[in-house]
Amino acid sequence: MDIFVLVKQVPDPEATIRIKTDTELEIENKYFTNFFDEIAIEAALRLKEKFGGKVTVLTVDHRRVDALRRGISMGADEAVQIADPALEGSDPFAIARILTAYLKDKPFDLILAGRQAMDDDSGIVGIALAEALNIPHVHSIIGLEVDPSKKEAKVIREVENGKEHLTCPLPALFTCQKGLNTPRIPLVMNVMKAMKAQIKKVDSASLGMEPNKVGSSSLQVKVLRYLPPPKRPPVKMIKEDYPENVKILVRLLREEAKVL
Amino acid sequence: MAKEIWVLAEHQEGKVKGITFELLSGSIEFSKQTGQKVAAILLGSGLEEATKSLIPFADKIYLLENPLLSPYTSDAYESALLPLLKEHEPSIFLGGATSTGKDLFPRLAMHLETGYAPDCTELSVNEEGRLTIKRPLFGGKVFAEMVFSEARPQMATVRNHTFLIRENPGRSAEVLPIPTRLDPSSLKKRVIHLEKSPGARLDITEADIVVAAGRGIKGPENFKLIEDLAEVLNASVGTTRAVVDEGWRDLKDQIGKSGKNISARLYMAFGISGAIHHILGIGTCKTIVAVDTDPNALIFNYADYGIVGDLFKIVPALTEELKRVLAS
Numbered sequence: 300m301d302i303f304v305l306v307k308q309v310p311d312p313e314a315t316i317r318i319k320t321d322t323e324l325e326i327e328n329k330y331f332t333n334f335f336d337e338i339a340i341e342a343a344l345r346l347k348e349k350f351g352g353k354v355t356v357l358t359v360d361h362r363r364v365d366a367l368r369r370g371i372s373m374g375a376d377e378a379v380q381i382a383d384p385a386l387e388g389s390d391p392f393a394i395a396r397i398l399t400a401y402l403k404d405k406p407f408d409l410i411l412a413g414r415q416a417m418d419d420d421s422g423i424v425g426i427a428l429a430e431a432l433n434i435p436h437v438h439s440i441i442g443l444e445v446d447p448s449k450k451e452a453k454v455i456r457e458v459e460n461g462k463e464h465l466t467c468p469l470p471a472l473f474t475c476q477k478g479l480n481t482p483r484i485p486l487v488m489n490v491m492k493a494m495k496a497q498i499k500k501v502d503s504a505s506l507g508m509e510p511n512k513v514g515s516s517s518l519q520v521k522v523l524r525y526l527p528p529p530k531r532p533p534v535k536m537i538k539e540d541y542p543e544n545v546k547i548l549v550r551l552l553r554e555e556a557k558v559l
Numbered sequence: 560m561a562k563e564i565w566v567l568a569e570h571q572e573g574k575v576k577g578i579t580f581e582l583l584s585g586s587i588e589f590s591k592q593t594g595q596k597v598a599a600i601l602l603g604s605g606l607e608e609a610t611k612s613l614i615p616f617a618d619k620i621y622l623l624e625n626p627l628l629s630p631y632t633s634d635a636y637e638s639a640l641l642p643l644l645k646e647h648e649p650s651i652f653l654g655g656a657t658s659t660g661k662d663l664f665p666r667l668a669m670h671l672e673t674g675y676a677p678d679c680t681e682l683s684v685n686e687e688g689r690l691t692i693k694r695p696l697f698g699g700k701v702f703a704e705m706v707f708s709e710a711r712p713q714m715a716t717v718r719n720h721t722f723l724i725r726e727n728p729g730r731s732a733e734v735l736p737i738p739t740r741l742d743p744s745s746l747k748k749r750v751i752h753l754e755k756s757p758g759a760r761l762d763i764t765e766a767d768i769v770v771a772a773g774r775g776i777k778g779p780e781n782f783k784l785i786e787d788l789a790e791v792l793n794a795s796v797g798t799t800r801a802v803v804d805e806g807w808r809d810l811k812d813q814i815g816k817s818g819k820n821i822s823a824r825l826y827m828a829f830g831i832s833g834a835i836h837h838i839l840g841i842g843t844c845k846t847i848v849a850v851d852t853d854p855n856a857l858i859f860n861y862a863d864y865g866i867v868g869d870l871f872k873i874v875p876a877l878t879e880e881l882k883r884v885l886a887s
């Protein structure tokens with residue numbers, strides 16, 4: 300099984316994000332490998348351990364390769380960084396176009412991605428890549444079994460009212476959701492090794508990307524301005540003793556908040 | 560001719576989902592500014608009841624019937640929708656930020672090379688019908704106000720409870736059946752079966768009211784207290800990652816960064832400390848109530864109403880008080 304895993308280094312949910320100007324953010328330098336991407340790496344490694352083959356972690360980022368190193372320390376065989384300052388300002392669709400250019404004539408059985416990146420929270424890159432490569436995709440999977448001889452996967456997808464069980468021929472792309480597995484913690488020795496591992500670097504010009512298909516000039520939806528989250532009014536603490544406080548809460552919910 | 564505003568109609572067992580009526584109600588408001596027609600796009604098979612319920616909420620219903628469209632798969636929906644989208648070039652195409660919308664819209668937008676904004680929490684149009692949206696980034700620590708370029712349709716998926724359902728929408732849709740042929744051999748994925756969640760409650764993302772407990776509930780058996788409260792309020796029950804990781808509740812009920820974002824009208828948190836990962840999932844809830852024994856619990860920084868107290872006393876009393884009040 301040849302598997303590509305799409306990975307991204309993203310700000311930790313605890314990182315402070317400051318609005319610097321209308322269209323500029325200042326992000327505290329506290330990054331981690333996207334939570335869902337580690338689940339994707341784990342899924343790929345388990346398939347490799349079962350069926351053999353190769354796992355390649357792949358990122359589009361000209362600054363950070365930590366997600367690739369995380370992948371290698373967990374057990375991925377190869378790491379590829381698509382890096383080019385021209386890609387600055389790309390949205391998830393542009394990232395998908397770049398990935399398409401890189402992957403379109405590579406052999407693979409499976410591409411795994413995260414359900415969404417914890418910065419833009421889009422959930423676009425994987426699905427858009429599947430569209431461009433014209434392969435099927437299943438979004439937000441919580442179960443995966445592969446039959447390499449039949450070139451088929453059985454997957455379970457989370458939906459509102461339950462779980463959908465599907466079959467899907469390979470090659471395919473799946474985006475991974477919590478519940479699929481618990482990613483392994485790499486051994487310290489492997490983390491050290493990964494620091495020195497070789498990373499293959501590719502630039503977008505060598506992929507034949509047209510400049511207007513990537514970067515900020517390609518955006519179909521543009522940020523007018525960043526805004527702080529809508530302010531909540533200060534909390535009203537109900538200080539009366541029990542059980543009076545419960546009665547007051549119910550009254551406030553009915554008469555003030557009008558939600559009951 | 561002014562191009563139309565389209566809404567993907569989602570349905571389950573013949574019933575159209577709340578989010579679809581919300582989106583149609585919002586679109587009717589937009590159409591008052593732009594003069595555009597509002598169309599519901601309904602795909603599946605056995606759609607009589609769904610069609611009927613949509614008639615007052617739209618000017619047109621495009622009805623795409625084919626057994627291969629039921630149950631939903633992205634392959635089949637995409638094959639059926641692309642020709643229609645290319646023929647009509649709607650101005651706007653909205654869907655719910657649901658498992659279906661989030662699955663389908665990126666594929667369509669990539670194919671049509673048009674703009675798509677996921678998970679929107681506010682939308683407006685100007686007189687020319689250009690769409691501006693707001694959406695949370697970084698799990699809701701920042702919002703982005705975004706505008707669409709010239710490409711059409713302008714596509715967006717929208718969170719539950721972003722628009723209110725209008726009680727008297729006052730439209731009477733013309734039903735337009737669209738012959739929909741699909742080649743079964745081109746459809747690659749197949750749904751074998753749908754394993755329905757036990758219980759009749761709505762998913763926490765769809766529910767009007769969500770009541771939740773965290774590790775403060777001490778054990779899975781005590782969720783009975785929360786279930787009883789949910790029963791009285793017709794609410795759904797949510798929880799934290801800590802509880803899911805303990806194995807006390809199913810993952811589908813987890814609220815937060817690595818779980819679900821909810822947009823309930825009322826959210827009540829019992830014995831939940833308010834870690835940022837959890838808070839990020841409730842940012843767009845309208846009213847938040849928190850009950851915790853720790854007066855310094857972070858959850859109180861985000862709540863509208865707070866009580867410092869023992870959930871084992873408060874929850875049963877609240878259930879009783881609500882029973883009494885709501886009955887009268």
Ligand SMILES: Cc1cc2nc3c(=O)[nH]c(=O)nc-3n(C[C@H](O)[C@H](O)[C@H](O)COP(=O)(O)OP(=O)(O)OC[C@H]3O[C@@H](n4cnc5c(N)ncnc54)[C@H](O)[C@@H]3O)c2cc1C
Nearest residue numbers: 773774775799800801815816817818830832836837852870
């Ligand atoms: C990458 C990442 C992603 C994460 N994603 C999520 C996520 O999606 N959702 C999520 O929820 N968490 C998430 N977490 C975990 C999060 O950081 C917290 O650990 C978790 O939310 C804590 O859950 P809790 O509030 O139930 O438990 P605790 O933090 O243990 O809080 C329990 C609370 O109960 C109170 N309490 C105890 N007894 C009583 C009583 N008798 N009556 C009333 N109150 C009582 C305590 O005072 C305390 O405030 C994530 C963490 C990481 C690192």
Ligand SMILES: Nc1ncnc2c1ncn2[C@@H]1O[C@H](COP(=O)(O)O)[C@@H](O)[C@H]1O
Nearest residue numbers: 305358359412413415416421422423424
């Ligand atoms: N720059 C990137 N490089 C590689 N993979 C990415 C990149 N951005 C996103 N992805 C993958 O696509 C998934 C969804 O990202 P997004 O559409 O940005 O929410 C992530 O979980 C990653 O697996």
